[in-house]
Amino acid sequence: MNRTYLGNMTRCVRVPKREGEAVRADLVAGGMLDLDARIRADGDCLLIPILCDSFGDYEVVDAEMQVQEHRPTDYREVADVPEDLRDILPTSFDIVGDVAMMKLPDELMQYRSVIGEALLKVNSNLRIVFLDDGVKGEFRIRDLQKVAGEGSSETVHKEFGVRLYTDPARVYFNPRLSSERSRIASMVADGEVIIDMFGGVAPFGTVICKNASPSEVYSIDLNPEAEHFARMNAEKNHVDNLFPMTGDSSELIYDLPMADRIIMNLPQIADRFLGFAMDRLKVGGTVHMYKIIERVDFPALCDSLVRGMEERGYSISISSSELKTYSPTMSVYSMDIVRTA
Template sequence: MKGLKVPKKMANDIIKMLADGSVLNRDYRIGRDHEYVYIPLREEAVVPEIEGAELVDHEFEESRRSPANFTEILKSKIPEDALASIRRSFDIIGDTVILEIPLELHDYRFIIGEAALEFTGRKAVYMKRSGVKGVTRTRELELIAGSPVSETIHREYGSRIKVDVKDVYFSPRLANERERVASQVKDGEVVLDMFAGAGPFAIAVARHGRASRIYAVDINPSAVSYIEENARLNHAEDVIVAVEGDVREFLRDRECFADHIIMNLPGSACEFLDDAIRAVRDGGVIHYYEFARDFRTPANRLKEAAKPFTVEILDKRRVKSRSPGVWHIGIDARIRKGDPLNQEKKVKLFRAAAKLDSPV
């Protein structure tokens, strides 16, 4: 094929000059021998005269360019209209990939899975068969490529998080959020994660090394097993306390003990606000999450639930998109309960109000 033969000492300058136009054929690799460099050219390219350079016919090797995304691999394998419907984003959790494939493309799921396997180099690709559901917060997954590996170790900011993606919910997309919350914990503070999963928030807090105690609670027995294992993996077993069961039961006899309370259960965390407000210390911070269209709804809900205490909104943010127009919203709120005597009166009022509001 068409190429340009140039002395080695001139090669870099000539390549830079030709790269500005549509002359180089980037589908092929530049060749070399002891004296010359061979630059692949497009057949239609018009090359200016360059002293010391010579147009030649040369056999070039094809360039092995990595695809920009896994849909490039699918271009010749599924119809073009189907290709346009494929979601290019996916979750990588350790050695596993989790895809969301539209129902109309399920017939192509194994082809799509093989493309994702090739693109990511992971061991297993799963397709979501359901959303996160039930009190244990799990989802149905179907293996569509690779080996049936569901237990894996995910690495995040230097931490190792072991999880079985079939048995415990975990989102790698919250890595920055976990780091942001963990960085707020000060020396000697107590942290409560009310819906801990495999313990990624707890591990992030422990890695910062400032918390004196981290209570990681989950109702899913599999999740609690992974909290314990992840505490050992990350040398945090002395600070992380894994608790299995309903967080309401855990908090029944505990009041005003936590400096930070993490409520990352955006679909139903609002149902546990009374418990969290009772458990937080005066001046403590609740990290509250909710699916909402705007900040106003979750912020007002939090303020209403905290009455008669004072709520100071420290931060509000869109953590990630949930669906068109709906966001995973995060609110950091400081709860002021006042001086000890006044605080005791307010707690009694709060308890009385909670009893009146609770169903018989």
């Protein structure tokens, strides 16, 4: 290991180890701890560097001490961009496993590599950084351009005790829904039949199978890459009641048994598929639907869903919560829709 030592001897107090934490805290509170040197052991004692001449009755010694590195935790402190652009550096990123994806305003585009390098420098958990040009097409895949780091976009994301294998450039995966996955898993009763109509790499299915005891979970997706990763996730997490399938869920759902629970995470247009879901939902069962919509239009959407399902022969009740803001006027809603008759 390379050690860097302070040039001069450093003034320290020699404190028995069991008293070390209390003394350190007192020194910090009094602004007397020398933050440039590392505390180190000396027999049964600790040498704690100080900025004062003495502290209590503790022995004072001058010792050779190692430099305490101050690692920045905010990439904006180390990103080598012109000062007048520092304020517009993004404050948030999408992180999936060890992959970071960032969106940049036009003014920062020419600095994308240094910004990516700065992110890697302060985040030891990250391996690679991509510029994210948004989610595109029917498969909702991200348009990614590598700006810093090594390897590919394939990664493993850990969540609630499961390891989710995915590749944001080949299949959609949303790390920000982890609390929803946990919430739904906690609602699952033993033996339930569950269908995820837009399953992706099967994060809902895998978290549910690992944290609850459904009899079977079907995870459908149009994108064949989704089935590939969903199978891998079932295998790697030792789950044998998760059944990934490729195709259009509005058709495939009719080949499946009636369900206790159906998940619909296709927030732009999921409501258009609600009739198909109701056709395969048991009375008393629940649909979990996610919907992005103008906030002012949300009550009308709920009314129209109730009326539309009535016309199809189903009674439903809807409870909802606003999950997050999507734009100044739009939000993402989480809707629990129970089939009552």
